[in-house]
Amino acid sequence: xxxxxGARASPCDAHDALxxxxxxxxxxxxxxxxxxxxxxxxxxxAVASLAVLAGIAASDAACCAALGQRSRSEDHHxxxxxxxxxxxxGQAANDLRRLLNLKDxxxxxxxxxxxxDLRATLRHAKHLVDFADGIVRS
Numbered sequence: 001x002x003x004x005x006g007a008r009a010s011p012c013d014a015h016d017a018l019x020x021x022x023x024x025x026x027x028x029x030x031x032x033x034x035x036x037x038x039x040x041x042x043x044x045x046a047v048a049s050l051a052v053l054a055g056i057a058a059s060d061a062a063c064c065a066a067l068g069q070r071s072r073s074e075d076h077h078x079x080x081x082x083x084x085x086x087x088x089x090g091q092a093a094n095d096l097r098r099l100l101n102l103k104d105x106x107x108x109x110x111x112x113x114x115x116x117d118l119r120a121t122l123r124h125a126k127h128l129v130d131f132a133d134g135i136v137r138s
Contacts (some may be wrong), residue, residue, distance in 0.1 A: 027054035117138035
């Protein structure tokens, strides 16, 4: 494996992949249920946070299914690097990077996630969940 030096990973299997895929779907479903333009200021950061969690869980699912391991590093970008090892994951890894780049603002920021970033965050999360579903179910 070409994991970055010092990046931690833990073994996982097909069952774990299904569990993480279910988590990813749940996070995304709730984010999409809550989101609308009328409540973006009130709930936008929560929606973005859920989308980020969906992307991380989807990445775990794909890596468990394809590689038998998932990232356990404190640096979430190590998960992005591990995801790149999954065949066909180039765009999915880019989507994960974009989600991770917004993570701190969504989780800890005092500035609301703007409408364009929020829509993009949901789109990236959906793409990751769809990608993971294809890997897990293949």
